[in-house]
Amino acid sequence: MRPSQRPGRARTEDAGASHSAHLRGLNADRVLNVAIDRPGAFTRTELIEATGLSAPTVGIVTMSLIETGVLTDLGTAPSRGGRRPTLMEFNARYAFVAGIDLGPTRTRLALADLRGQQLAMEIVPTPSGVGPEELIADLGVVMRALMTRAEIPHDRLLAIVAGVPGPVDLATGTVLYAPNLKGWTNVPVLRLLQREFHTTVLIENDVNLALLGEHWRGAARGHDTCAFIFVGTGIGSAVLIDGTLHHGHHYMAGEIGFMTMAPEHAGQDYGTRGCLETLAGLDALRGRWPRAAEEPPSRWFAALLEQAQQGDADARAAIDETARLIGMATANVATIVDPSIIVLGGSMFAEPGPLVDAVRLVVRQIARTPFDVAVSALGKEAPLAGCLLVGRMEAQRRVRQRLKKSLNQRSMR
Amino acid sequence: MRPSQRPGRARTEDAGASHSAHLRGLNADRVLNVAIDRPGAFTRTELIEATGLSAPTVGIVTMSLIETGVLTDLGTAPSRGGRRPTLMEFNARYAFVAGIDLGPTRTRLALADLRGQQLAMEIVPTPSGVGPEELIADLGVVMRALMTRAEIPHDRLLAIVAGVPGPVDLATGTVLYAPNLKGWTNVPVLRLLQREFHTTVLIENDVNLALLGEHWRGAARGHDTCAFIFVGTGIGSAVLIDGTLHHGHHYMAGEIGFMTMAPEHAGQDYGTRGCLETLAGLDALRGRWPRAAEEPPSRWFAALLEQAQQGDADARAAIDETARLIGMATANVATIVDPSIIVLGGSMFAEPGPLVDAVRLVVRQIARTPFDVAVSALGKEAPLAGCLLVGRMEAQRRVRQRLKKSLNQRSMR
DNA sequence: AAGACTTTCTTAAAGGATCTAATTTATTGG
DNA sequence: CCAATAAATTAGATCCTTTAAGAAAGTCTT
Numbered sequence: 082m083r084p085s086q087r088p089g090r091a092r093t094e095d096a097g098a099s100h101s102a103h104l105r106g107l108n109a110d111r112v113l114n115v116a117i118d119r120p121g122a123f124t125r126t127e128l129i130e131a132t133g134l135s136a137p138t139v140g141i142v143t144m145s146l147i148e149t150g151v152l153t154d155l156g157t158a159p160s161r162g163g164r165r166p167t168l169m170e171f172n173a174r175y176a177f178v179a180g181i182d183l184g185p186t187r188t189r190l191a192l193a194d195l196r197g198q199q200l201a202m203e204i205v206p207t208p209s210g211v212g213p214e215e216l217i218a219d220l221g222v223v224m225r226a227l228m229t230r231a232e233i234p235h236d237r238l239l240a241i242v243a244g245v246p247g248p249v250d251l252a253t254g255t256v257l258y259a260p261n262l263k264g265w266t267n268v269p270v271l272r273l274l275q276r277e278f279h280t281t282v283l284i285e286n287d288v289n290l291a292l293l294g295e296h297w298r299g300a301a302r303g304h305d306t307c308a309f310i311f312v313g314t315g316i317g318s319a320v321l322i323d324g325t326l327h328h329g330h331h332y333m334a335g336e337i338g339f340m341t342m343a344p345e346h347a348g349q350d351y352g353t354r355g356c357l358e359t360l361a362g363l364d365a366l367r368g369r370w371p372r373a374a375e376e377p378p379s380r381w382f383a384a385l386l387e388q389a390q391q392g393d394a395d396a397r398a399a400i401d402e403t404a405r406l407i408g409m410a411t412a413n414v415a416t417i418v419d420p421s422i423i424v425l426g427g428s429m430f431a432e433p434g435p436l437v438d439a440v441r442l443v444v445r446q447i448a449r450t451p452f453d454v455a456v457s458a459l460g461k462e463a464p465l466a467g468c469l470l471v472g473r474m475e476a477q478r479r480v481r482q483r484l485k486k487s488l489n490q491r492s493m494r
Numbered sequence: 495m496r497p498s499q500r501p502g503r504a505r506t507e508d509a510g511a512s513h514s515a516h517l518r519g520l521n522a523d524r525v526l527n528v529a530i531d532r533p534g535a536f537t538r539t540e541l542i543e544a545t546g547l548s549a550p551t552v553g554i555v556t557m558s559l560i561e562t563g564v565l566t567d568l569g570t571a572p573s574r575g576g577r578r579p580t581l582m583e584f585n586a587r588y589a590f591v592a593g594i595d596l597g598p599t600r601t602r603l604a605l606a607d608l609r610g611q612q613l614a615m616e617i618v619p620t621p622s623g624v625g626p627e628e629l630i631a632d633l634g635v636v637m638r639a640l641m642t643r644a645e646i647p648h649d650r651l652l653a654i655v656a657g658v659p660g661p662v663d664l665a666t667g668t669v670l671y672a673p674n675l676k677g678w679t680n681v682p683v684l685r686l687l688q689r690e691f692h693t694t695v696l697i698e699n700d701v702n703l704a705l706l707g708e709h710w711r712g713a714a715r716g717h718d719t720c721a722f723i724f725v726g727t728g729i730g731s732a733v734l735i736d737g738t739l740h741h742g743h744h745y746m747a748g749e750i751g752f753m754t755m756a757p758e759h760a761g762q763d764y765g766t767r768g769c770l771e772t773l774a775g776l777d778a779l780r781g782r783w784p785r786a787a788e789e790p791p792s793r794w795f796a797a798l799l800e801q802a803q804q805g806d807a808d809a810r811a812a813i814d815e816t817a818r819l820i821g822m823a824t825a826n827v828a829t830i831v832d833p834s835i836i837v838l839g840g841s842m843f844a845e846p847g848p849l850v851d852a853v854r855l856v857v858r859q860i861a862r863t864p865f866d867v868a869v870s871a872l873g874k875e876a877p878l879a880g881c882l883l884v885g886r887m888e889a890q891r892r893v894r895q896r897l898k899k900s901l902n903q904r905s906m907r
Numbered sequence: 908a909a910g911a912c913t914t915t916c917t918t919a920a921a922g923g924a925t926c927t928a929a930t931t932t933a934t935t936g937g
Numbered sequence: 938c939c940a941a942t943a944a945a946t947t948a949g950a951t952c953c954t955t956t957a958a959g960a961a962a963g964t965c966t967t
Contacts, residue, residue, distance in 0.1 A: 099520045099547075100954050101923045107512045108925085126944065134512075135926055140945065157933095163943020164933040306743045320830065327735055329832020330719045331863045339862045340829050343756035344818045347860055405757045416753050417733065417830050419742020447760055449752045450744045513925045514952040521954085539915065548955055553916065570962095576914025577962040 105142075106485040108134055112142045113151065113481065116171040117196070122155055124166035143169065149487055151175050151480060173198065177233045178476045179224060179241040179278075180468025182287060183207065185261035189465045190224055192231050195480070197297075197473035201231040202465070213268045221277040238280050239476040242468040244287040245270060246315075250332050254284055257332070260315060281479065283471055288335065289326050290467025291426055291457070292319035297470045299458035300424045307420040309457075310337070310411055313427040316358045320418055338362075340410055361406035363429060369399035382428070389435045400439055408443025415448050426457035518555075519898040521547055525555045526564065526894065529584040530609065535568055537579035556582065562900055564588050564893060586611065590646050591889045592637060592654040592691075593881025595700060596620065598674035602878045603637055605644050608893070610710075610886035614644040615878070626681045634690040651693050652889040655881040657700040658683060659728075663745050667697055670745070673728060696888055701748065702739050703880030704839055704870070705732035710883045712871040713837045720833040722870075723750070723824055726840040729771040733831055751775075753823055774819035776842060782812035795841070802848045813852055821856025828861050839870035 115131040116123070128139050146152040147169065155168040173194040182189040184207060191202040208219045228235060247259030254271020274282040292309035295301040301309075301321070309319045318335040320327040327334050338358035341347060346355030359365060363382070367373045372388070372395065373381045388396035411423055430437055433456050441454045459466055528544040529536070541552050559565040560582065568581040586607040595602040597620060604615040621632045641648060660672030667684020687695040705722035708714040714722075718737045724730045731748040733740040740747050751771035754760060759768030772778060776795070780786045785801075785808065786794045801809035824836055843850055846869050854867045872879055 099517050099524070101514065101517070101925090101952090102954095104512050104514065104517065104924055104953095111512070124944080136945070137927095137947080138925065141924095160934050161943070162935055163941085164931095164945070166944055304743075318830070322735060322740055327831075329863075330717075330834040330865070331832055333863045334832035335830060336832075336862065337829055339860075340826055341822050341860050343758075344815075344822055345756075347818050347822055347856055402757075405760050409754050409757055409760055413753055413826060414830055416750055417731070417748060417827055418740075419744055419747035419749075421743040443760055447752075447754050449749065450742075450746045452743070514923095514954090515925090517924095517953055537915080549916070550918085550956095551954060554953095573963045574914070575964055576912085577916070577960095579915060 102489055105488050108138055109142050109484055109488060110481055112139060116152060122168040122170045124168060126166060145488060149484065176237050176239040176476050176480060178469060178472030179238060180465050180472055181220060181243040182464040182468060183243060183245050185246060188220060190227055191465050191469060192227060192233060193469040195473065195476055197469050199469060201227050203227055212264065213273060217273045217277050239479050240281045240472045241274060241278050242472040243270060243274055243284045244290040244464040244468055245284060246287050248332050248336060249284050249286050251328060281475060283475060285471060287464040288317040289319040291463035292321055293326065293470050294459050294463040294466030295424050295457060296321055297466060299463060300455040301422055304422040307422045308414050308418055309424045309426060311427040312407060312429040314363045316362055318414060337410055342406055357406065357410050361403050366399060366403045369402055371395055386434050400436055404436060404439030405443050408440045411440065411444050412448040415450060415452055419450055420452050422453040422455055424455050424457055426463060430456050431460060432456065515902055518901050521551055522555050522897055522901060523894055525552060529565060535581040535583045537581060539579060558901060562897065589650050589652040589889050589893060591882060591885030592651060593878050593885055594633060594656040595877040595881060596656060596658050598659055601633060603640055604878050604882060605640060605646060606882040606886065608886065608889055610882045612882060614640050616640055625677065626686060630686045630690050652892050653694045653885045654687065654691050655885040656683060656687055656697045657703040657877040657881055658697060659700050661745050661749060662697050662699050664741060694888060694892065696884060698884060700877040701730040702732040704876035705734055706883050707872050707876040707879030708837050708870060709734055710879060712876060713868040714835055717835040720835045721827050721831055722837045722839060724840040725820060725842040727776045729775055731827060750823055755819055770819065770823050774816050779812060779816045782815055784808055799847050813849055817849060817852030818856050821853045824853065824857050825861040828863055828865055832863055833865050835866040835868055837868050837870055839876060843869050844873060
């Protein structure tokens with residue numbers, strides 16, 4: 082048996098005894114949820130209609146919400162044939178969240194408000210040649226500068242979410258390993274970040290975060306069951322099921338880099354051949370194109386795509402062979418998960434082009450369910466967007482919890 | 495966007511306004527849940543401790559529950575130093591559920607009480623040569639006879655769950671197709687069964703039900719994230735994620751019979767070669783063993799296993815080749831889902847033996863996460879067990895709902 | 908055998924939350 | 938200027954839960 086979905090948090094509150102005080106919390110949540118979803122200002126009457134609660138209840142709850150600062154009173158609006166309504170608005174700046182996408186070479190840091198709206202962003206080179214502790218200390222300095230720049234009071238940062246390029250044990254908040262970060266094996270990132278930032282910390286695999294980002298405001302919008310396939314030097318994937326990330330029992334779900342692609346590879350070693358990552362990653366593609374060595378290391382991929390589009394047979398062959406493997410993996414994921422869309426990302430699919438077309442063709446040949454194959458809409462920003470989304474949810478949860486406490490205290494006196 | 499998890503039911507009740515009457519229902523549920531989980535008799539005091547509710551509340555709720563018959567009053571128990579407690583018991587015979595596992599050749603029918611305890615079971619040949627309507631009418635006759643035999647009043651059947659050998663569209667209650675049942679394409683089984691039995695009907699794919707059965711009281715007990723791989727003439731699988739079945743967007747999740755096993759098969763047709771079912775199903779295994787034709791059709795498989803165990807090279811080769819494909823598929827499912835166990839079932843894995851051992855070996859070679867590979871503990875009874883489990887849950891849900899209504903009416907007068 | 912103590916369950920009283928209905932407040936329109 | 942309308946608050950009734958006190962039915966000790 083496994084602990085709950087969410088990482089690094091003490092067990093959720095005790096299922097709560099159901100006395101009357103509980104009701105107030107429930108109804109406050111209801112009002113708050115409506116408020117968060119409304120884009121602009123609204124009146125009490127609108128809340129009454131949207132929540133189905135009575136006018137007195139909404140009145141009391143909104144009063145509390147305005148008192149605590151979660152809602153902002155905007156004064157009266159023009160009348161519509163009677164007493165003028167008072168407008169109010171969800172105060173998205175009541176609290177803030179931070180996101181850190183720790184990439185192999187570059188690290189992205191961002192701040193957002195309670196709605197997840199990005200307020201500030203910065204890209205820095207990932208500190209190299211240092212251990213995890215120092216790396217995180219460095220990022221702490223950058224983040225605090227960013228907070229000052231965005232005029233965010235330090236005590237208003239309710240959550241910080243970090244994405245790391247490797248599987249994460251959510252129960253302990255540990256990065257199991259990260260092939261692209263030197264010396265990152267069993268690193269207790271959660272603890273390190275908590276020590277640095279003194280607030281709620283959540284960590285998550287970067288591909289998972291990318292999928293959440295794409296689902297939130299990218300290519301997978303509206304697709305509650307979907308998958309993300311990341312292909313760069315490494316290959317990984319993420320699976321969303323009914324709107325929830327699937328992690329797996331060992332937090333290794335979606336690690337399709339290890340997928341076996343043919344029976345004859347069953348007995349072979351991983352480092353050498355036989356698994357998807359070594360057969361279809363960027364390095365394999367490079368190896369398949371004879372002229373790759375002639376191009377400068379930073380240009381060969383772009384050159385390959387160009388050549389393929391101009392009809393070069395070698396380039397096409399390299400692409401087709403790679404696409405067949407990736408398409409097969411994509412179709413196999415679809416066979417098991419049955420998503421409505423699969424999003425392709427990573428540097429191999431930075432933008433639509435011959436590779437994507439080739440993968441799509443293979444998928445269409447072998448897949449038995451009609452799912453879309455899309456290219457990441459957010460690109461390298463996807464994991465960061467996922468961070469802010471997760472942070473937003475966590476922060477909203479904490480606001481609700483805080484609210485419940487203050488409501489109970491209110492009724493004490 | 496997709497409808498909810500559960501099949502063929504109108505939308506769940508309107509999230510319920512949260513006035514006081516709601517509390518009573520919540521607390522009644524709490525008491526009921528404890529009662530259902532207690533194996534034998536219990537006292538009010540035990541309920542108070544288990545639920546955390548106050549004595550008066552438990553008193554009122556139990557009174558209602560006894561009045562409606564959900565709990566049975568067992569009179570007083572011997573004193574333990576004070577006033578004698580009154581014992582009571584969950585009345586598992588308050589309502590009943592039926593399960594039908596519609597197999598290609600045989601159909602299993604069973605009845606169970608509210609705890610899912612099987613009360614009667616019967617195996618009949620699946621009516622053949624008739625259409626779905628007549629088939630279901632035939633089964634109706636058998637089921638009603640079974641109910642009479644088990645002394646179950648017809649109006650106490652709260653739910654009936656049917657398993658079918660093919661994917662099911664839960665939104666419409668339609669069997670999309672069933673290769674082993676003639677003429678079963680887009681059959682509205684839900685509607686047909688409802689017309690026959692006049693009670694709540696749920697339908698579900700048989701492999702999914704088998705997995706639920708194994709999770710409930712078979713090989714997958716305690717494994718909330720797991721998978722079932724069925725290999726017979728056809729090949730299919732089911733996936734359980736955090737205790738919930740995964741269906742997929744088109745209700746085709748786990749249809750791994752279509753899985754592509756090597757890049758060179760990408761362009762080939764399904765009926766002929768190239769997908770897991772044609773490469774590794776029972777027919778393929780038979781084709782791989784030269785001496786299969788010499789054995790009688792009903793015996794060849796047993797003979798193959800015998801020969802393999804006696805060291806026959808041809809038999810071993812046939813088994814190894816098949817096992818490598820199935821092991822590869824198993825490992826690939828594990829790569830994506832990351833379960834803690836995968837259960838093998840179907841006639842190819844009717845019991846432990848050389849085939850299972852061979853699959854286990856392949857899996858151990860290629861899988862990167864440490865999951866168990868087990869053989870179905872329930873065998874051909876697994877889908878039926880799943881029916882009763884699902885039926886039990888649905889029936890309990892309906893009892894709770896009915897209770898809520900009667901509680902509300904109670905407070906009216 | 909009688910009174911003290913236990914255990915179980917019920918009744919009484921208090922507190923909190925919700926709802927409907929009535930009232931207040933502020934404005935439009937004839 | 939007064940009626941009608943719309944928004945929000947106040948008053949009163951209902952419901953549910955809890956704590957506290959009481960009743961019921963024993964056991965146990967002196």
